[in-house]
Amino acid sequence: MLRLVSVETGLDDIKAHLSTCGYEVVDMADCVRPVEAVVYTGEPGAKAAAGKLAENTVMINAAGLTAEQVASALAERLG
Numbered sequence: 001m002l003r004l005v006s007v008e009t010g011l012d013d014i015k016a017h018l019s020t021c022g023y024e025v026v027d028m029a030d031c032v033r034p035v036e037a038v039v040y041t042g043e044p045g046a047k048a049a050a051g052k053l054a055e056n057t058v059m060i061n062a063a064g065l066t067a068e069q070v071a072s073a074l075a076e077r078l079g
Contacts, residue, residue, distance in 0.1 A: 003078060006031040007039045008062070014039060017067035023074070037074055 002024035007015045015025045018039075026035070037058035058077045062070050 003037070003074075004033070004035045005037045005039060005074065006035040008041060011039065011041070011062060014062055014067045014070050017071055018074070021071045021075075036078060039070055039074075 002022060004026065005018055005023045006026050006028045007018065008028045015027070018025050028038070028040070035057065037060060039060045039062050041061065041063040058074065060070055060073050060077070065073070
């Protein structure tokens with residue numbers, strides 16, 4: 001089963017890389033279901049609609065990170 005990850009609109013390189021790493025990637029703007037992780041830049045509160053996040057949702061701030069670093073952080077935090 002693929003792990004569902006929401007990625008901020010505009011982070012296309014990260015979306016593409018995570019897809020090749022075996023994640024199911026949805027654009028944050030189109031995300032209407034619970035996800036295991038959210039990848040964002042800046043402040044997550046307004047963008048991630050915090051009220052819709054599960055308590056154990058992994059939050060990854062991608063600011064300054066490469067797509068590979070984001071994938072590594074997800075792998076480490078999701079187990």
